[in-house]
Amino acid sequence: MSFSISHSGRWVACAASTCAPVGLDIERIDPARDVLALAEQTFGAEAAAELAALDGEARVIGFYRMWCRYEAHIKLGREAAFDQFHVMPGLMLVLSSTHALDVEPAVIDTAGFPA
Incomplete structure (x- = not known):
């Protein structure tokens, strides 16, 4: 079993897989940051x-997208072959794996926060 956990602000994300290693990162998007x-x-x-x-x-x-992919790959511990991106207003999530996964990242519960 492989799992990866990430948090940013009030958000927590978790990925688990019995078929392939996974790496996950989630980040609140801050448009005021000097991204360059x-x-x-x-x-x-x-x-x-x-x-x-x-x-x-x-x-x-x-x-x-670049940052979350980088973090997800570090958590995976190797170069990933497959990345899935999920963008919501104000939030970026990247799930990386060494194998294609059958499911897309999904928000299960927003705990009352807008998704």
């Missing part, structure tokens, strides 16, 4: 340039 500076510091100038070519919301979503 963070991207350059974490991923290098090339990744920051790719994000700089995007406008506004696409840049922010692109950064969080």
Whole structure:
């Protein structure tokens, strides 16, 4: 059995699998963050340039997709072959695995917070 847990702000996410290793990351999307500076510091100038070519919301979503994928791969402990992305207003979730998974990430309970 493989599992991965992540949290961001009030959100907690968990993935479990009996058929393949999994890595999961969830992040609250903060449009006020300097995503270009963070991207350059974490991923290098090339990744920051790719994000700089995007406008506004696409840049922010692109950064969080990149960041969550990076974190999910670290938790997986290796390079993943398959990534599933789930974007909700204000939230990014990435589930990575070494094998294709039969289910998509889904919000089961928002505990009263808007999904």
